Amino acid sequence: MDTSLGDNSFSIDLNTNLSLHNTNTSPRETLGEELIRMRKENKKLARMLTKLCENNHSLKTHPIELLQKYSTHNEEDNSNLLLSRKRKAEEECCVNNFEEASPKRPREITTNVSTICVKTNRSDQTSVVNDGYNWRKYGQKVTSDNPYPRAYFKCSFAPTCPVKKKVQKSIEDPSILVAVYEGEHNHPHPSQAEITVPLINQDVTTNPTFSNKFMEDIDTNSLQQHLVQQMASSLTSSPTFTAAVAAAISGKIFEYDLPFK
DNA sequence: CGATTTTGACCGGCGC
DNA sequence: GCGCCGGTCAAAATCG
Numbered sequence: 001m002d003t004s005l006g007d008n009s010f011s012i013d014l015n016t017n018l019s020l021h022n023t024n025t026s027p028r029e030t031l032g033e034e035l036i037r038m039r040k041e042n043k044k045l046a047r048m049l050t051k052l053c054e055n056n057h058s059l060k061t062h063p064i065e066l067l068q069k070y071s072t073h074n075e076e077d078n079s080n081l082l083l084s085r086k087r088k089a090e091e092e093c094c095v096n097n098f099e100e101a102s103p104k105r106p107r108e109i110t111t112n113v114s115t116i117c118v119k120t121n122r123s124d125q126t127s128v129v130n131d132g133y134n135w136r137k138y139g140q141k142v143t144s145d146n147p148y149p150r151a152y153f154k155c156s157f158a159p160t161c162p163v164k165k166k167v168q169k170s171i172e173d174p175s176i177l178v179a180v181y182e183g184e185h186n187h188p189h190p191s192q193a194e195i196t197v198p199l200i201n202q203d204v205t206t207n208p209t210f211s212n213k214f215m216e217d218i219d220t221n222s223l224q225q226h227l228v229q230q231m232a233s234s235l236t237s238s239p240t241f242t243a244a245v246a247a248a249i250s251g252k253i254f255e256y257d258l259p260f261k
Numbered sequence: 262c263g264a265t266t267t268t269g270a271c272c273g274g275c276g277c
Numbered sequence: 278g279c280g281c282c283g284g285t286c287a288a289a290a291t292c293g
Contacts, residue, residue: 136264136265136266137265137266137267138266138284138285138286138287139267139268139284139285139286140266140267140268141282141283141284141285143282143283144281144282144283150283150284152284152285156264156265164284166284262293263292263293264291264292264293265290265291265292265293266289266290266291266292267288267289267290267291268287268288268289268290269286269287269288269289270285270286270287270288271284271285271286271287272283272284272285272286273282273283273284273285274281274282274283274284275280275281275282275283276279276280276281276282277278277279277280277281
């Protein structure tokens with residue numbers, strides 16, 4: 001796998017030294033310099049954002065390419081494997097949407113199955129994948145292939161909604177929740193606002209089917225929003241930056257005050 | 262008090 | 278036919 005997804009050598013120093021206490025330069029000159037520096041940083045950030053979007057895109061498309069490669073090269077091997085280990089293979093086929101591989105299986109099980117993996121905090125013991133929909137838990141089982149319990153959810157937003165999902169911790173990495181969605185929602189999304197930003201934060205990896213529907217919604221607007229939030233929090237947490245803003249505002253106030261003196 | 266979660270029981274498909 | 282296993286049901290418990 002190609003891990004060189006681009007040059008990540010960008011570095012931003014948002015906690016810039018504003019040298020407000022430099023007595024040799026006037027506050028206006030200092031602010032001018034800072035303005036120029038901020039513009040440079042802004043350009044840097046814009047480049048970073050572009051690069052991030054590119055990386056995000058390649059991360060999304062790479063698994064699809066791998067799957068396509070895999071399915072064409074190993075079509076025969078897959079069918080043999082499916083015959084010998086039918087049950088397990090069917091699960092994986094469902095996950096990967098190779099629906100034609102299992103003609104005996106009832107139709108409803110193989111329709112619109114998608115999987116997402118959500119990285120959570122290790123301290124987080126709940127098996128909750130917040131995707132904006134309302135889910136009602138109706139069962140929990142410990143499966144043979146995974147020591148972590150599998151939770152079964154039904155969409156409770158609409159009583160007639162047939163969508164179900166299974167959530168289970170990954171055996172390889174317990175901090176990763178694997179959510180398998182079955183079916184299609186027959187109602188609009190409850191609220192776009194309720195899709196939590198942490199989904200971006202939590203390194204969502206998806207298979208093609210789900211990513212097409214879900215990631216498209218969140219990766220552009222939410223990603224940008226999230227980056228802006230990170231920038232804002234970084235800036236506001238910097239005492240020098242807030243001091244500079246305060247100084248600039250007070251300076252402006254004094255300018256306006258002067259005529260009245 | 263209604264909604265939700267928990268959890269043991271039950272059911273059906275599949276492999277041997 | 279039997280046992281295993283995943284999925285679902287439903288009563289009890291819990292929560293807000």
